[in-house]
């Protein structure tokens with residue numbers, strides 16, 4: 001009988017942990033090692049803003065307890081990173097000095113916040129939010145400073161963290177290069193609805209402009225916008241997107257595009273080495289969202305354990321709650337590409353459907369009334385008609 005396989009997973013986020021679970025589902029005997037750079041076990045990264053303003057504490061974020069790892073015979077190494085790999089000999093060196101010979105390796109190393117090259121970005125008080133440790137540091141800083149904050153980026157993370165900082169008593173101004181908020185999830189009118197609701201809660205916005213520089217002496221004291229406006233601030237939170245963590249793959253000679261390039265079985269250009277989640281690029285696409293990372297992790301794990309897997313992509317969708325405002329967005333919502341649209345707007349309730357030329361639904365935005373979410377999601381995923389007598 002062949003020796004059991006050794007699987008090494010780098011990254012204990014949703015992609016890595018879903019993959020480890022899928023490996024165990026398909027291989028009862030293999031050894032599964034997960035090296036996670038953070039000193040915490042797998043947690044709900046997308047709920048970090050609730051940790052920032054104290055609605056949740058760390059133990060409530062943790063998604064798998066110790067007995068889950070024990071029951072699945074998954075060896076989790078917390079605070080240990082994958083430093084480098086040699087694909088020829090299928091060996092990996094970890095930050096604690098361990099050398100692992102693997103049969104299959106998964107790179108599930110996620111992404112890192114992108115900080116644009118703005119002068120003053122190195123000042124104390126300029127921060128980003130990606131990890132539990134970032135969230136705790138931000139909470140501490142916001143509680144101590146309690147003055148004004150500028151948030152660079154009016155996307156999903158920027159708005160959520162703005163509300164959290166406002167809950168901690170800070171006056172918050174959001175600056176976004178796009179003319180409307182949540183420009184990846186919403187159309188201009190949807191963005192306007194969200195802006196109106198958040199303005200009534202005391203948040204301020206500067207859209208269609210950029211931060212030219214951050215000023216201060218050692219510590220941040222304010223930001224200067226492209227149009228010349230100066231906004232005083234004791235804290236600047238940069239939420240301007242992320243960049244995939246590809247260093248280990250690049251140094252090993254694995255093919256990189258914007259992320260680590262994978263095929264439909266999530267395998268990279270190096271046989272036996274797979275990638276999934278925020279660090280991976282599949283069919284030209286780097287998703288950067290939880291559902292795609294989860295689906296890729298699951299598919300990669302099954303493929304690593306020898307299953308014939310074909311991952312065909314994920315329909316991007318987001319369900320958010322920003323200051324009690326429920327928002328759902330799915331599929332393509334770029335209005336230019338969709339002449340045939342269907343809109344309802346009534347104060348803070350907004351619903352817009354996007355159809356293709358045959359009347360089939362391929363995108364939707366719902367704000368403050370999510371009652372049709374499931375039926376709409378099914379129609380978008382299936383590419384079938386909806387509404388107008390279609391469903």
Ligand SMILES: Cc1cc2nc3c(=O)[nH]c(=O)nc-3n(C[C@H](O)[C@H](O)[C@H](O)COP(=O)(O)OP(=O)(O)OC[C@H]3O[C@@H](n4cnc5c(N)ncnc54)[C@H](O)[C@@H]3O)c2cc1C
Pocket residue numbers: 010011012013014015016035036037038045046047048049080081082083108109110111129130131156157245248276277278279288289290291293317318319320
């Ligand atoms: C505050 C916040 C809110 C968000 N909200 C949403 C949302 O509402 N909806 C949504 O869809 N998405 C949201 N996201 C994005 C979502 O969290 C990510 O898409 C998802 O976590 C990606 O999962 P992943 O497993 O690929 O990477 P990650 O979750 O980033 O996990 C990767 C892990 O690998 C570790 N690592 C890195 N390098 C190494 C190495 N060399 N060796 C070992 N370990 C390594 C990292 O430290 C990290 O712990 C949010 C993100 C943040 C930060």
